[in-house]
Amino acid sequence: MEILFKVTGRGTALLSEAQSGERVRLVGPLGRAFSDPPPGENAVIVAGGTGIASVYELAARLAPRTGVSVLLGARTRDALMGHEDFSKLGVRLQVATDDGSEGTTGLVTDLLDAAIDVSPKGRIYVCGPTAMMRRAAEIAGARGRPCVASLENTMACGFGVCLGCATPLREGGFALTCRDGPMFDATQIAWDKLA
Ligand code: FES
Secondary structure (H helix, E strand, O other): OOOOOOOOOHHHHHHHHOOOOOOOOOOOOOOEOOOOOOOOOEEEEEEEOOHHHHHHHHHHHHOOOOOOEEEEEEOOOOOOOOHHHHHOOOOEEEEEEOOOOOOEEOOHHHHHHHHHHHOOOEEEEEEOOHHHHHHHHHHHHHOOOOEEEEOOOOOOOOOOOOOOOEEEEOOOOEEEHHHHOEEEEHHHEOHHHOO
């Protein structure tokens, strides 16, 4: 088992100090995983920042299908995670960085329209910053492609008790990201109400 994480607070700081052989307790797996596209469809996977870690297994599983595209985005080349791992999968891989230090300069979502042109039967999978996922959902909607978003949210309990991970829904009300997600049909989400 491998865990890819970034130190952003006390918990991840403690994890970063763990020594080889030390016991670490964890709860999981939690929530719902990505489901594969139906037969005859392929995938366009879009990920940014730490969201890249969430889509690796999906990309590895779908890689044997033809026409799978992966678009990765980060602020800089140094912040780009897993580039080498993805390049070994044999998928169509494109990278965008804000400063142009790797791949094209700009936002990863700028690559999405062209990727849909190449994979018109692609189901869009997206994970990363909210603004990025929202934009990917808009593009997918405009192109008539289904879009699955893996929401990133601050989670305390992870199994539906603390209500700290509520996500607003377009039809009203909330879903719990940890229990009902983190995968959602992007059309379900009230993106304008997400911070
Ligand atoms: S993290 Fe506690 S309800 Fe989702």
